[in-house]
Amino acid sequence: MSNKPIGIFDSGVGGTSIWKEVHQLLPNENTIYLSDSSNAPYGPKGKEKITALSIKNTELLLKKGCKLIIVACNTATTNSIDYLRENYNVPFIGIEPAIKPAALNTTTNAVGILATKGTLSSALFSHTSGRFASHIKIVEQEGEGIVELIESGKLYSNEMESLLSTYLKPMVKANIDYLVLGCTHYPYLIPILEELLPDHVKIIDSGEAVARQTKVILEQNGLKNTKIFIPRTEFYTNGSVKVMQSLLGEKFKIDLLDF
Ligand code: DGL
Numbered sequence: 001m002s003n004k005p006i007g008i009f010d011s012g013v014g015g016t017s018i019w020k021e022v023h024q025l026l027p028n029e030n031t032i033y034l035s036d037s038s039n040a041p042y043g044p045k046g047k048e049k050i051t052a053l054s055i056k057n058t059e060l061l062l063k064k065g066c067k068l069i070i071v072a073c074n075t076a077t078t079n080s081i082d083y084l085r086e087n088y089n090v091p092f093i094g095i096e097p098a099i100k101p102a103a104l105n106t107t108t109n110a111v112g113i114l115a116t117k118g119t120l121s122s123a124l125f126s127h128t129s130g131r132f133a134s135h136i137k138i139v140e141q142e143g144e145g146i147v148e149l150i151e152s153g154k155l156y157s158n159e160m161e162s163l164l165s166t167y168l169k170p171m172v173k174a175n176i177d178y179l180v181l182g183c184t185h186y187p188y189l190i191p192i193l194e195e196l197l198p199d200h201v202k203i204i205d206s207g208e209a210v211a212r213q214t215k216v217i218l219e220q221n222g223l224k225n226t227k228i229f230i231p232r233t234e235f236y237t238n239g240s241v242k243v244m245q246s247l248l249g250e251k252f253k254i255d256l257l258d259f
Helices: 016-025 047-063 074-087 099-105 123-132 146-151 158-173 186-196 207-220 241-248
Strands: 006-010 031-035 068-071 110-115 137-142 178-182 202-204 233-237 254-256
Touching (some): 006 016, 006 047, 016 241, 031 047, 047 068, 047 074, 068 207, 099 123, 110 158
Parallel strands (some): 006 031, 006 068, 031 233, 110 137
């Protein structure tokens, strides 16, 4: 049993979509969330820089006493989780695009994937898609500009709508029946994506799976907080408190922190 917090970090506000799933499945757990918005987007930065930023976030969470760390960012996971696991002595949970369930269930044999440049170009992503999806057509699309719009509070904007319609066009043309969201910012786009996509296209993301995996790893390591109490939730951003508040709701206090 441990009442130490679970640490969660992302390049920005997107990982709050993961925090929500974790908080729902593990309501007793204390959590600390870091939004590294001043360094967003991570996507175009390259493996070395992304790893350096992941180390910085990890060390801050460890300093705050976290018992397990969720890398709530596909880009940071696919580029740096091996390094983190080798170098720090806490369990790490990562997130990767859910290409496997899409490849197993497609009936049109075409699946779309929207992710950052850093994720699509990573060795981990090509390994996973080679392993599970080599028999189907994968329409890959870099979500260039999406993270920036969300981070600047323009989730619902004409710019976002026109960017997404452009990105979805080749996928619709290829007759995809699954769209895999490969970035934790993207679940916030689901209402817009549903408007733009044909009805038969199903959208999948990995948020719930990350929460389930977190529960399993806590149990396996005897780290679950079994006491019933009101959990402590801490949110830190080095970017805009206002943007993060609009995604989380007014109920939670968000602190500005220089990290
Ligand atoms: N939320 C991050 C992800 O899942 C966004 C990456 C970025 O900042 O480009 O990949």
